[in-house]
Amino acid sequence: MKTIVCIEPGILEKREVERPSPSAGEVLVKIKSIGICGTDIHAFGGNQPFFEYPRVLGHELSGTIASLGEGVDLPVGSSVYIIPYLNCGDCIACNNGKPNCCTNIEVLGVHRDGGMSEYICVPASAVVIADGLTFNDMAIIECLAIGAHAVRRAQLSEHDTVLVQGAGPIGLGTAQFAKVAGAKVFVSDIRKDKLKFCKEAYSLDGVVDASGDVNAQLAALTDGQYPSVIMDCTGNVNAMQSTFTNLAHGGKIVFISVIKKSICFDDPEFHKRETTLLGSRNATAQDFEFVVSCLKNGSVVSSSLITHTGKFSELFEDFNQWTKPENGVIKAVVEMDE
Ligand SMILES: [Zn+2]
Ligand SMILES: [Zn+2]
Structure with a gap:
């Protein structure tokens, strides 16, 4: 062969x-x-x-x-x-x-x-x-299951406002499952062509230009409340560290991408929000099955x-x-x- x-x-x-x-x-x-x-x-x-x-x-x-x-x-x-x-x-x-x-x-x-x-x-x-x-x-399915697993970890609901960082395949899969969960979803990326693509392909609630002032754009999109969940798919240390100060009080951070570096954060920023920090790794058979059901009922589309x-x-x-x-x-x- x-x-x-x-x-x-x-x-x-x-x-x-x-x-x-x-x-x-x-x-x-x-x-x-x-x-x-x-x-x-x-x-x-x-x-x-x-x-x-x-x-x-x-x-x-x-x-x-x-x-x-x-x-x-x-x-x-x-x-x-x-x-x-x-x-x-x-x-x-x-x-x-x-x-x-x-x-x-x-x-x-x-x-x-x-x-x-x-x-x-x-x-x-x-x-x-x-x-x-x-x-x-x-x-x-595997690629989508990574996002489905992370969304399940975060226990998203329609009350959540989610920022997905990184408009690669994992980020865009994650954004789709966050929409399926009923959340309001923003996607950020440094590449404007990717943002344009995903804004057209998915019914996102907003996009954030990560090469600009992300904090100010999020404040404007959320009436100064900030996202209740930030899901990182960038593999970028600065983007990952920025989540600690771009998050709503009472919010959750989910690190999907992994980097071979240490992440630093300011404890008062972490504490005053009572931040929940979650890692998300791979996916389970349950997530794969959920992806299959979403592809079959059309709530997630592969063509995009x-x-x-x-x-x-x-x-x-x-x-x-x-x-x-x-x-x-x-x-x-x-x-x-x-
Ligand atoms: Zn893969
Ligand atoms: Zn084992």
């Missing part, structure tokens, strides 16, 4: 390798669509710390069940998406129903080889059968997220283009050649 390996930063190589066969408890999935994520772009760009090469990228995956390992009983041929977070099932987080932050987590395409291949073997517990969605939609598609055979040229911000890529999806 064909596979595409990221040999070292900036270099993808097409290889012909033997098709894997599923061990006991595993499923062989024939890949149909692969969503391209910030993680892939950063790994390709060499700015994903602690990332080991060579690595087959790709963790946003859909396909069909090709064959089964011993002890697995699933209908061969059915359409599936893959939950790419492989958890141990045995640690404190797993035992407390939080496999998304398992102490031994392995993410496909990050800690072990992902799905930029014609086939991949995964544990049967990582595949979910889903009918009635396109393979491209199924490939971005997927801006580019390409073929597996043409991935090399496309990938270089997709990494350039000026090309306006929100989300690219690679389709397998028939």
Whole structure:
């Protein structure tokens, strides 16, 4: 089978390798669509710390069940998406129903080889059968589930005014689920073209130019009350630190993006608001199911997220283009050649 390996930063190589066969408890999935994520772009760009090469990228995956390992009983041929977070099932987080932050987590395409291949073997517990969605939609369920999980963490309601920081795919997914929860939603970004795109694509209640005075713009949008929830998807230390002083009293901060730095805040600012600070990591099967239901009932639309598609055979040229911000890529999806 064909596979595409990221040999070292900036270099993808097409290889012909033997098709894997599923061990006991595993499923062989024939890949149909692969969503391209910030993680892939950063790994390709060499700015994903602690990332080991060579690595087959790709963790946003859909396909069909090709064959089964011993002890697995699933209908061969059915359409599936893959939950790419492989958890141990045995640690404190797993035992407390939080496999998304398992102490031994392995993410496909990050800690072990992902799905930029014609086939991949995964544990049967990582595949979910889903009918009635396109393979491209199924490939971005993971990306959307990150936002759905964060919104669930924040327990948003129609009483909330939410600022989502960062208009990338995770931010825009988060904004959509905040709308589904009934909240008033603003999105901020430093790129005006992205703000224009998302203002047109979603019925947002406002956009904030993050290159300007964010605090003043938020004061104007909220009658001086400020957002009751700020959800950060920027991966930018300054943006993350600004949340502590841009938040409403009694509000919540949710850090979705992760950075390899320390975050500093002023305790009086934190305390006077009785701030709730939440981290949000990955997503659980419950979030994936919720995303599927939203895609099916149309409350969340993939067409406003997927801006580019390409073929597996043409991935090399496309990938270089997709990494350039000026090309306006929100989300690219690679389709397998028939
Ligand atoms: Zn992803
Ligand atoms: Zn675990």
